Amino acid sequence: MNKLIDEILSLVRDLKDGDNIEQTRTRLINDLEHLKKDIYINDFKFKKALKDKNVAFSLLNRTSDDLKLALNEVKVRVDQLNILLNTIPALVFFKDLNLKYQMVNKAYVEFVNSNQTDIIGKSVDEVIRNYDKKRDYNLLEKKVIETGEKVYNIVETVIHNYQPAIISTNLAPVINKDGNIIGLIGVSQDVTQQKLYEVELEKAKELAEQGMKAKSLFLANMSHEIRTPLNGIIGMSQIIMQTDLTEKQNEYFRTIINSGDSLISLINDILDFSKIEAGKIEFDNKNFQIGDILYDISNILSIRAEDKGLEFSYTIDEKIPGILNGDRYRIKQIILNLANNAVKFTEKGRVNIKVILHKEESDNVVLKILVEDTGIGISEEKIPKLFLSFSQIDASTTKTYGGTGLGLAISKKLSQMMNGDIGVESKLDEGSTFWFTIKVKHAEKVVDKVENEDNSIEKFEIREGLKVLLAEDNVVNQKIASFNLKKLGYSIVIAENGEMAVQKFQQEKFDLILMDIQMPVMNGFDASIKIREIEKENPESDPIPIIALTANAMKGDMEKCISAGMDSYLSKPFKTNELLSTLKSFISKK
Amino acid sequence: MINSVSFAARDYVDFEEKFKSNLANLPFKPTIAFVFLSIDLPIDEIIQKFKENNIQVIGASSCGELLFDNSLEVISDSGIVITITDIKKQYYYQNMFKREELNSYDFGKHIGQFVKKKFQNPSVIITASGLTLDGQELVEGIVSGAGQITTMFGGLAGDNAKFERTVTFNENGITESGANVLVIDSDNISVVGLATSGWVGLGAELEVTKSTSNIVYEIGGLPALEVYTNYLSVNVDDLPAIGIEYPLMILREDNVEALRAVLGIDKDKGALIFAGSVPEGSIVTFSSSPGFDVVDNTISEVEKFYKLYPKGDLFLLFSCMARHLALGPMIADEISLASKKWNAPVIGFFTYGEIGSNENKTCDFYNQTYSLVQLTEK
Numbered sequence: 001m002n003k004l005i006d007e008i009l010s011l012v013r014d015l016k017d018g019d020n021i022e023q024t025r026t027r028l029i030n031d032l033e034h035l036k037k038d039i040y041i042n043d044f045k046f047k048k049a050l051k052d053k054n055v056a057f058s059l060l061n062r063t064s065d066d067l068k069l070a071l072n073e074v075k076v077r078v079d080q081l082n083i084l085l086n087t088i089p090a091l092v093f094f095k096d097l098n099l100k101y102q103m104v105n106k107a108y109v110e111f112v113n114s115n116q117t118d119i120i121g122k123s124v125d126e127v128i129r130n131y132d133k134k135r136d137y138n139l140l141e142k143k144v145i146e147t148g149e150k151v152y153n154i155v156e157t158v159i160h161n162y163q164p165a166i167i168s169t170n171l172a173p174v175i176n177k178d179g180n181i182i183g184l185i186g187v188s189q190d191v192t193q194q195k196l197y198e199v200e201l202e203k204a205k206e207l208a209e210q211g212m213k214a215k216s217l218f219l220a221n222m223s224h225e226i227r228t229p230l231n232g233i234i235g236m237s238q239i240i241m242q243t244d245l246t247e248k249q250n251e252y253f254r255t256i257i258n259s260g261d262s263l264i265s266l267i268n269d270i271l272d273f274s275k276i277e278a279g280k281i282e283f284d285n286k287n288f289q290i291g292d293i294l295y296d297i298s299n300i301l302s303i304r305a306e307d308k309g310l311e312f313s314y315t316i317d318e319k320i321p322g323i324l325n326g327d328r329y330r331i332k333q334i335i336l337n338l339a340n341n342a343v344k345f346t347e348k349g350r351v352n353i354k355v356i357l358h359k360e361e362s363d364n365v366v367l368k369i370l371v372e373d374t375g376i377g378i379s380e381e382k383i384p385k386l387f388l389s390f391s392q393i394d395a396s397t398t399k400t401y402g403g404t405g406l407g408l409a410i411s412k413k414l415s416q417m418m419n420g421d422i423g424v425e426s427k428l429d430e431g432s433t434f435w436f437t438i439k440v441k442h443a444e445k446v447v448d449k450v451e452n453e454d455n456s457i458e459k460f461e462i463r464e465g466l467k468v469l470l471a472e473d474n475v476v477n478q479k480i481a482s483f484n485l486k487k488l489g490y491s492i493v494i495a496e497n498g499e500m501a502v503q504k505f506q507q508e509k510f511d512l513i514l515m516d517i518q519m520p521v522m523n524g525f526d527a528s529i530k531i532r533e534i535e536k537e538n539p540e541s542d543p544i545p546i547i548a549l550t551a552n553a554m555k556g557d558m559e560k561c562i563s564a565g566m567d568s569y570l571s572k573p574f575k576t577n578e579l580l581s582t583l584k585s586f587i588s589k590k
Numbered sequence: 591m592i593n594s595v596s597f598a599a600r601d602y603v604d605f606e607e608k609f610k611s612n613l614a615n616l617p618f619k620p621t622i623a624f625v626f627l628s629i630d631l632p633i634d635e636i637i638q639k640f641k642e643n644n645i646q647v648i649g650a651s652s653c654g655e656l657l658f659d660n661s662l663e664v665i666s667d668s669g670i671v672i673t674i675t676d677i678k679k680q681y682y683y684q685n686m687f688k689r690e691e692l693n694s695y696d697f698g699k700h701i702g703q704f705v706k707k708k709f710q711n712p713s714v715i716i717t718a719s720g721l722t723l724d725g726q727e728l729v730e731g732i733v734s735g736a737g738q739i740t741t742m743f744g745g746l747a748g749d750n751a752k753f754e755r756t757v758t759f760n761e762n763g764i765t766e767s768g769a770n771v772l773v774i775d776s777d778n779i780s781v782v783g784l785a786t787s788g789w790v791g792l793g794a795e796l797e798v799t800k801s802t803s804n805i806v807y808e809i810g811g812l813p814a815l816e817v818y819t820n821y822l823s824v825n826v827d828d829l830p831a832i833g834i835e836y837p838l839m840i841l842r843e844d845n846v847e848a849l850r851a852v853l854g855i856d857k858d859k860g861a862l863i864f865a866g867s868v869p870e871g872s873i874v875t876f877s878s879s880p881g882f883d884v885v886d887n888t889i890s891e892v893e894k895f896y897k898l899y900p901k902g903d904l905f906l907l908f909s910c911m912a913r914h915l916a917l918g919p920m921i922a923d924e925i926s927l928a929s930k931k932w933n934a935p936v937i938g939f940f941t942y943g944e945i946g947s948n949e950n951k952t953c954d955f956y957n958q959t960y961s962l963v964q965l966t967e968k
Contacts, residue, residue: 035921044918046881052878055836058823059793059876066794 001038003147091167091188094174099123099141102183111160111190128158137169144171144184144185155191166192219274223267224518224550228474230267233573234260235480269406272333276413283418287443288328290318290355297336297353305343311350312343319357322364326440330414337407338434342373349374349431357442364439366420387412411436419513466511467491471501471527472549473519477572481514481549484579498522502530510544512577512586515566517550524548525564532565545586592779592903592967593618596935598657598664602632605670609639614857618676622684622772624668624906625649625759626939627670629749633757633764636670640761645674646684647761648772650717652939653748653911658926659935665922667750667915673937675904677965681775683708688768693720694724694803698731701771701799705736708773712736713781715906715963716744718769720942721853722901724804725955726866728769729945733953741781742953744962745908745941746865751831753854764818774965782899785956785962786891787851788884790876791839793821798872804864805856813860818852821876829855833862834912834942838958839877840868849877851957852914853942865943865953879916879958888924888960895962896931902964905929910958914940925938928962938960 008031011024085092086106094103101119109116112127119127122135140151154169169188173181237256245253275281294314305312335353342351352372359366378386387408408422415422420437468490472478482492493508495501499522501515514530517524528546535543547568548561561569568582595610599605613620623640627633629651640647657664657671664671685704689697705712714736718728725746733739747756758770775780796817800808809817819825822831833852840848854863868874905928914921929936946961947953 041919048916051835052881055822055824055878056792059821062821063793306661 001035001042002206004035004038007031008035088187091186091190093186093188094183095141095186096183097145097181099138099145099184101127108188111188113161113223136371137409141171141184141186144173145181148173148175148181155195160190164192165190165470166195215274219271224273226267227264227572228477230260230263231478231480232474234264235483236476239480239483269410271342272410273406276410276417281414281417283327283330284326285326287323287325289323290320290331293332293335294353294355296332297339301339301343301351305351306342308346309348310343310346312352313350314353314355316355317357319360320355320367321365321442323443324367324440325443326418326438329437331440334411334414334436334438335371337411338369338371338436341407342371342375342434346373346375348430358437364441366437366439368435368437370433370435372431372433377428377430377432378424378426379428383426386424387422441587465489465491467493467509469493469495469501469504469508469513471495471513471519471524472499472516473497474516477516477549488580498524498527498530501527502534505531505544506534512583513544513546514570515546515548517548517561524550524566525560528561528564528566547582547586592675592677592965594673594904594935595657595677596657596662596663596665596937597670598655598669598671600666600669602635603786605631605672606639612674613643614919616674619841620645620674621676621679622646622648622682623672623674624937625672626652626655627652628652628666628668628939629752629755629757630668631670637759637761637764645761647759648684648715648717648770649759650745650747650770650939651749651755651757653750653942654914654940656907656909656925656939657935657937658929660929660933663922663926665925671937671939673904673935677779677967680767681778681967683773684760684771685694685773686758686763686765686768686770688765689719689723694727695731695734697723697769698728698733699730699735701769701874702732702735702737702739705732705739705771707775709775709777711776712739713774713776713779714739714744715772715774716742716945717758718744718746718863719758719765719767720746720748721753722756722767723769724865724867725943725945726848727803729953729955739953741776741783741947742904742945743781743783743845743908743947743961744945745939745961746943748911748940748942751834751911751952753830758882778968779965780899780966780968783786783946784891784895785944785948785954785959785961786888787849787956787957787959788879788887789837789839789877790880790881791841791877793876795841795873795875798870798874799842801868801870801872804850804867805861806864807859807861808869810918813858814862815855815857818862826855826857830863834887834910834957835915836876836878837912838864838868838874841873848954849957849959850874851910851943866926867959879913882917884913884918885917885924889927891925891960892927892931892962899964900932900965902932902934902966904965905932905936905938906958906963906965907910907936908941908946908961908963909938910944910956910960911940911942912958913960924960932964 008028011028011031017022026216043395088105089107091108091111093108095100100121100123104116104119109119112119114127124141135156136490137154140154143149144151150173151171154171155166156169157164157166159165167188168191169186171184171186174183174185176182216535234257237253238262241250241253241257241537294316298312298314302312339351339353350373354370354372356368356370358368381518412422415436415438419439422434422436424432424434426432468485470478470481470485470492472481472494473496478494482494485492493504493510496506497519498515501513502522505513515524515528519527522530528548531544531546535541535548545568546566548566549570549572550561570579570582595612595616597608599608613850620643623645625636625640625647626649633649633651637647637649638750645849654665654667654669655669657673687697687704692700701716705714714732718725718730723746729742732742742821747758750755755766757764757766758768759765760770796810798806798809799811800806806814808814815826815829818829818833822832822836830852831854837849837851840850843846848866850866850868852862855861855867856863907925907928909925917924925936944956944959944961945953946956946959946963
């Protein structure tokens with residue numbers, strides 16, 4: 001445009017008289033037209049630029065305000081997050097993919113006794129002094145980065161303030177918006193105090209367990225200490241009763257025997273209960289007939305019921321399979337317990353036992369056994385306490401009717417352990433129906449014979465003239481055993497301790513040894529081991545059967561006897577039939 | 591080849607005279623004419639002339655008319671431009687549609703169904719009322735109704751930035767709410783074109799928090815009108831005119847940016863009315879032409895297009911009125927180039943919205959765009 005103006009200027013300046021005015025005018029007009037157009041365009045461009053500038057300037061201002069606001073908001077958020085991070089009562093750290101610290105909170109800085117700038121960009125080995133590099137912590141961090149899995153509760157001991165401290169760490173991957181792992185976050189806690197508590201707790205637990213063991217041992221010893229004299233009292237009374245006595249004397253001795261029996265059943269209850277409490281009950285499942293159990297119970301209780309003028313009966317559901325598989329002794333124990341109570345707490349009327357097929361499954365049979373009486377009954381509010389241990393209805397009950405209050409608690413535990421339950425429906429002064437259910441199996445397929453407790457043994461004919469060595473230190477027990485054995489036609493030699501038993505064994509020939517366990521000089525275990533050693537030196541003769549006699553009716557005795565080389569085990573005070581049955585099994589082997 | 595004769599007139603008297611003389615000397619038998627004119631001209635009388643001479647019309651009111659050929663370079667804002675052609679009748683259908691009660695999308699769908707029935711491979715030239723239709727929904731409706739349509743060009747009628755009354759018309763009548771559609775048989779007439787804008791986004795990204803179709807009530811939780819005047823430091827009275835120059839740019843999820851010019855305002859509701867849909871939740875920025883180098887950009891696009899399609903009988907140009915406002919006298923540079931390159935007439939108008947097909951052969955609705963279409967008989 002300037003060039004055009006210069007051109008016009010020089011054209012006008014150089015204008016002289018005599019020039020071709022027409023030609024110059026045409027050129028001038030042409031140039032001025034161009035100039036006008038250029039000015040128009042420039043003017044438009046200027047106005048447009050001004051408008052754009054104003055709009056752009058305003059937008060810039062507003063956008064800048066927006067940015068300031070947004071930045072301020074971000075700052076507030078960052079401050080909040082920082083406060084949060086530094087207030088968290090744990091050591092928090094963020095690491096990049098190279099496992100170098102990118103961010104740590106105040107608690108962390110304080111724990112490692114350093115400062116932010118010294119920590120950022122470093123690895124754990126550089127930050128935590130005395131770090132045991134052999135530990136697999138670094139591998140766990142790597143695993144989090146590589147697999148994206150979280151790792152919880154990494155417990156380590158590190159040095160903190162010159163003292164060992166136990167810290168527990170949780171690690172998690174940090175994943176960005178695109179789903180890529182960009183690092184990991186860790187949260188550690190000082191659990192030193194907690195660990196100390198745990199050690200204390202462990203100690204306390206050990207102490208408690210020792211206490212439990214002591215309790216069991218005490219019970220075992222007690223049972224031995226009580227059973228042994230009791231055995232003497234009952235045994236001697238039985239012997240005396242077989243001599244000529246007056247009617248009065250006979251009655252007194254029967255009372256002694258009955259009291260002894262009560263005491264034994266009480267001890268058995270306590271022992272049973274402590275076994276259940278200790279979880280040491282094991283079921284001995286064999287084929288049985290429910291009818292046999294009821295028959296036995298009837299034998300035991302019907303006489304007592306008749307004495308009280310009560311009607312005693314039992315019925316068995318016909319649908320129940322003839323032979324079942326379960327622990328007949330424990331089933332009998334529960335029924336006997338309930339039925340015994342029924343007879344005890346009923347003054348007139350009747351006691352009836354009903355066995356019902358509750359449910360039959362492919363493998364199992366659920367039996368429901370009901371014991372109905374017309375006794376004193378139980379009020380509604382007292383029923384819930386009924387099955388608790390050491391609980392009778394009230395203290396006066398114990399005085400009137402006796403008992404430990406353990407029977408129902410034992411029955412409940414036993415029925416539950418046989419996948420059943422127990423309960424009662426009762427009305428005060430009208431009577432009670434106690435019931436329980438148990439799950440037993442169908443009979444095992446190879447059915448040889450149904451084991452029966454007593455009856456078959458009585459039919460066994462005793463071979464006379466057998467010679468038995470009885471090792472027993474207690475004179476009363478010596479007398480009871482020899483009385484019983486002699487009555488059966490055995491000849492008896494007595495040894496007063498284990499050592500003497502070994503001597504006698506070497507001197508004479510016996511068919512069988514009955515070996516007490518707790519004896520002075522040498523106990524039954526050692527004597528048996530010795531005898532087996534002697535037998536090894538003379539391999540031509542058959543090993544002699546040794547049957548242990550023990551009042552230690554606790555679990556584990558049987559195993560101990562067998563490992564000492566003994567063949568079987570009889571718990572004192574033993575019944576004649578039990579002795580016979582055991583003898584029979586060894587003698588028939590011969 | 592399509593033969594044509596073009597002329598421009600200042601007013602009705604001028605038109606009458608030029609129409610008469612041109613018709614008397616026509617070297618071919620006319621079939622259809624393209625007519626773009628100022629809303630202030632007597633449209634009824636003008637179309638009557640075409641009807642009397644049995645010439646069909648595709649027409650629209652404008653925000654300025656343009657006509658460039660080897661002898662003319664016309665950019666006017668109160669006149670009329672005309673190109674009379676001899677496109678063979680068997681190669682096209684022309685029909686005017688009135689919207690009645692339909693919404694923009696369903697109206698488009700209705701048009702699309704018509705288009706589909708006419709030719710196996712139809713192309714569409716369309717002019718539609720600018721102030722009463724949502725251009726985006728109209729295009730989507732047509733595409734949906736026609737199914738396979740790939741080529742469509744056109745523009746929304748204008749009214750010299752008065753924003754009062756826009757019309758589209760044929761030789762039989764005028765409508766303020768409708769569209770005039772020319773369906774062309776692509777197997778016999780090649781219809782190709784380009785659509786280019788060059789506008790750039792400016793300032794912060796904001797979220798449209800309340801809108802229905804093409805009416806935006808709130809941006810960033812504030813009244814849209816307030817946000818617009820506040821950010822650009824402009825007066826409510828400057829709207830909607832200034833809103834065409836500085837449109838909103840929608841940042842679509844597929845990374846395609848769509849420009850939306852303000853065509854109206856609702857002061858009571860504080861709302862902005864756009865030429866096309868602005869869905870709720872859209873992220874938008876303001877935008878502006880980056881300066882006069884937009885023209886260079888258009889020129890390079892036209893050069894590329896020339897290399898692909900060097901033969902052209904006739905060109906239609908739908909150019910946004912905002913380009914005229916922003917580029918002023920420089921607008922002639924990007925128009926005249928096409929006419930010179932192909933030595934063919936370019937007729938068109940400055941619009942309230944452009945319709946075009948991009949390189950991927952999908953139709954879209956634009957603002958601020960130079961939408962050029964070439965018609966060539968095969």
